[in-house]
Amino acid sequence: MKLKVVDNGKGKAVYTKEFIKNGSKVVEYGAKYHCTMYDALGTNYSLQIGMNEFVDINERTLGSFINHSCNPNLMMRYPKDKMDFKGYYFIAARDIEAGEELTYDYNTTEYDSEVWGCGFKCLCGSENCIGNFRGFKFLNGTQRNQISHLLAPYLRRLL
Numbered sequence: 001m002k003l004k005v006v007d008n009g010k011g012k013a014v015y016t017k018e019f020i021k022n023g024s025k026v027v028e029y030g031a032k033y034h035c036t037m038y039d040a041l042g043t044n045y046s047l048q049i050g051m052n053e054f055v056d057i058n059e060r061t062l063g064s065f066i067n068h069s070c071n072p073n074l075m076m077r078y079p080k081d082k083m084d085f086k087g088y089y090f091i092a093a094r095d096i097e098a099g100e101e102l103t104y105d106y107n108t109t110e111y112d113s114e115v116w117g118c119g120f121k122c123l124c125g126s127e128n129c130i131g132n133f134r135g136f137k138f139l140n141g142t143q144r145n146q147i148s149h150l151l152a153p154y155l156r157r158l159l
């Protein structure tokens, strides 16, 4: 799959040069090892994989440049076996046209990003933009239901 990292003025972002069909595997997250919340503090490149479990990378990967959007075109796919680091990858959540930025909704994997000081003002510009990204914990019932089909398994259980 032909992807490229571009600085689009808001920071680095990943774009696709070709059409991607709904459900296709797009890119690996690039996880290298498991870590606790304490270990993951101080990095922006960890991914939550359970209520108290995380995986981290020790260098930037293509997957780590994928930005948040409240109207994303990707979702995270989790492996059945948590030790299968290649099993953490993004799949297309809908058909994606050539030239589109690849995005996923960080609220579909991260429960509480305030605890890390990793909340931020969202610049996605979509109609349903929640304004500030802070984590799933801070979404209201309507917002949670809107992303239910994209949620990581440990967050879906909270619906």
Ligand SMILES: [Zn+2]
Pocket (backbone or CB within 6 Å): 069, 070, 071, 122, 123, 124, 125, 126, 128, 129, 130, 131
């Ligand atoms: Zn937004």
